[in-house]
Amino acid sequence: MKTNDLLRTIKNFIDTDKREQISKYESLKRLMKKLKTKQNILKEKVKNETDINAKKGLEEKMKVLKAQRKKGLKLLKELKNEI
Numbered sequence: 632m633k634t635n636d637l638l639r640t641i642k643n644f645i646d647t648d649k650r651e652q653i654s655k656y657e658s659l660k661r662l663m664k665k666l667k668t669k670q671n672i673l674k675e676k677v678k679n680e681t682d683i684n685a686k687k688g689l690e691e692k693m694k695v696l697k698a699q700r701k702k703g704l705k706l707l708k709e710l711k712n713e714i
Contacts, residue, residue: 649714652713652714655710656707656710656711659703659706659707659710660707662703663703663707666700666703670696670700673689673693674693
């Protein structure tokens, strides 16, 4: 294999890796938006809920969503720095 062919092969491999990272970044970004809307909906439900037990359950779900979003945002920042 000639040098140009090797360089082209390496470039294709690197470009593929970068495309995969961009794809992961975009899908994670969409997922984070969905989690944000779910969190906002739960926040409204907690405000409107009068039953204490149901309110505690909704607050637990909100804590889980908040933790998931926190992890996702951290990963999103890492992916953005790599791209």
